[in-house]
Amino acid sequence: MHKESAIREPLILGHKTYTDITADVCKPIEDKAPKMWYILFTIALIIGLYGVGCIFYLIGTGIGVWGLNKTIGWAWDITNFVWWVGIGHAGTLISAVLLLFRQKWRMAINRSAEAMTIFAVFMAGIFPLIHMGRLWLAYWVLPLPNQFGSLWVNFNSPLLWDVFAISTYLSVSVVFWYIGLIPDFATLRDRVKRPIPKKMYSILSFGWSGRAKNWNRFELVSLVLAGLATPLVFSVHSIVSFDFATSVIPGWHTTIFPPYFVAGAVFSGFAMVQTLMLVMRKAMRLEAYIHTRHVEYMNIVIMVTGSIVGTAYITELFISWYSGVEYEAYAFINRFSGPYWWAYWSMMTCNVISPQLMWIRKLRRSLLFTFIISIVVNIGMWFERYVIIVSSIHRDYLPSSWSMHYPSHIDLGVYVGTIGLFFVFFLLFARFFPVLPIAELKTILKSSGESYKNAPDTHGHDHADENHNTNNH
């Protein structure tokens, strides 16, 4: 078995046994939902339904109901799309990249972060779909034989790359998540007593039996999927950034965009994970599994990616002057001193200054502070997209067409509605699905659980002859 240094903080606190892990994760599912769950669910559902209503109105009337105009043909919708896709980057990063790097702390958060990813990508997907206006023609983005001559979709366009990237990312994330869920559904199937849940979990668990060969395949499939998902995470947001970077709009036409967007996505994704996990660990009494150390690890990721984002902002600003292109320079002068100065400076404060506070150990280990910063970061990242998109196009080459973007109430309704729907999905997930990977947590109990880790090694003589055939794991 893999041994861990004694000075490393344990990942599972308290004197847990295998069955304690099962019980702790299954308890919130088996118990009646607390009143708070119903309250939150109702609020989220009302907001979500309001959003759905706005979407119906939008589709019935046309996208003229958005606050767009001739100059600003792309604003709130694409901002929200990029914001949600960005948030949707943390889950697969946590489960895939951290799996490849053998980071065991990922197991406390990977399941719910992946769920968050999937729901966030759903929400992101809504925006380009409704932007089409005629939702029922959405299949036109696929290269299907048709009667308009042999007219194909344009494979040179980053917008089509997005179609492939987002749908691949979504479906691969779902598969990755579900393969991990199957053994845990089997645990639930074997535990629950009431007939209907038993039947449901029995179907969901696909008849998983936990044979040695099944686990052998499970581990390989997880590893290969992680290997496939890792470049996928980076490619998806690079492609999203190509939507802007391959255009010729000053402020968008920059080669720095792909790494800058990917770092920003991880930054905002982790912030959203923090927001959700800090509430979830408390509400579902999972403090032994998601504790200060995990929060600190995530804060370090936020700090590093926040610094990358900050560097990118400043590089972008410097290059706009250094390039000697006056249109490029103007786009940036306009960003920080033009009519959208408040958006620019909110973005700078939230994304550049706030993550730097994480250098202080006391602050990055403070749960309340983390919670506040996680929300600040998500607000900042929303402003980042708004600044990049709206401030670059609202003043184009022809001053007579300069304009401002004012969101309509439908814009606001759809956006707030997606937040509501996101929480509807997440609350349902937290209610009926195992929010921690039960099987995976059990594999780290002996190496990283508090009671095992610091206990005197009673099996010393057993381990000596074991080392030669188990150290390949």
Add this chain to the structure above:
Amino acid sequence: MAEKIIYAMYDDDDVLKDGAKKLVAKGVKVAEVFSPFPIHGIDPIIGVKNTRLGVMAFMYAITGTLLATIGMRYFMIVDWPMNIGGKPNNSYLENILAFIPITFEFTVLCAAHGMAVTYFLRNKTLPGMPAQNPDPRTTDDRFVMEFRLSENSQFSEEELTSMIQSTGYVELDLKEVK
């Protein structure tokens, strides 16, 4: 003839692994191990071969790359070459840069889904399949080793049971199946 199966249940993965090692050294064949999580290092002991799903994933990936290449070459070069700013659009290689992202995405799509489907089929885990673990506790904190008498015909039932007895199991179960 009815087949007799012995299920030995353990409450610790390391105890099971040590027990399996001792029994296998004596020539006992372990038919199966059921566990709530992967027991690292058990596969070589009980003779489970490494899965070849990785090779399958690679083949699905290559299929994806090929399909994407053939498809985009047909759509963009052969069937409807686009004239964008007078740039040549008559050769796939000269335009390949624009096709890299989708080639990559489609490769990943085929590899991931192909492998997932193969994984479900090979494991025989599909929606609605019945669970086959011998005891519901094997998805919680119990580990079960399965022995088949027919595979251990050199030992009598008593010999086998007494050998298993020395490995520190917590429960022993004997089942007869047709």
